[in-house]
Amino acid sequence: MAPVIIFMVIVAPIWLVLHYRSKRQVSQGLSEEEYIQLSELSEMADKMSERIQTLEAILDAETPDWRSKV
CATH class of the missing domain: 1.20.890 (cAMP-dependent Protein Kinase, Chain A)
Structure with missing residues (x-):
């Protein structure tokens, strides 16, 4: 149960921020x-x-x- 909590508290938020930042950069074009x-x-x-x-x-x-x- 502890690995799931660690993932949800540390890894998931960082992953979401990086994911949506890259999506925004792609949508802006060159x-x-x-x-x-x-x-x-x-x-x-x-x-x-x-x-x-x-x-x-x-x-x-x-x-x-x-x-x-x-």
């Missing part, structure tokens, strides 16, 4: 700084994708069977 950072990362990913496609095209032209060696 901050302006996070949105800017996400946009920058998205642009970087697009550039990297284009570079990878270019490199693969070069490798395909110079060494057609390079994919089977990987």
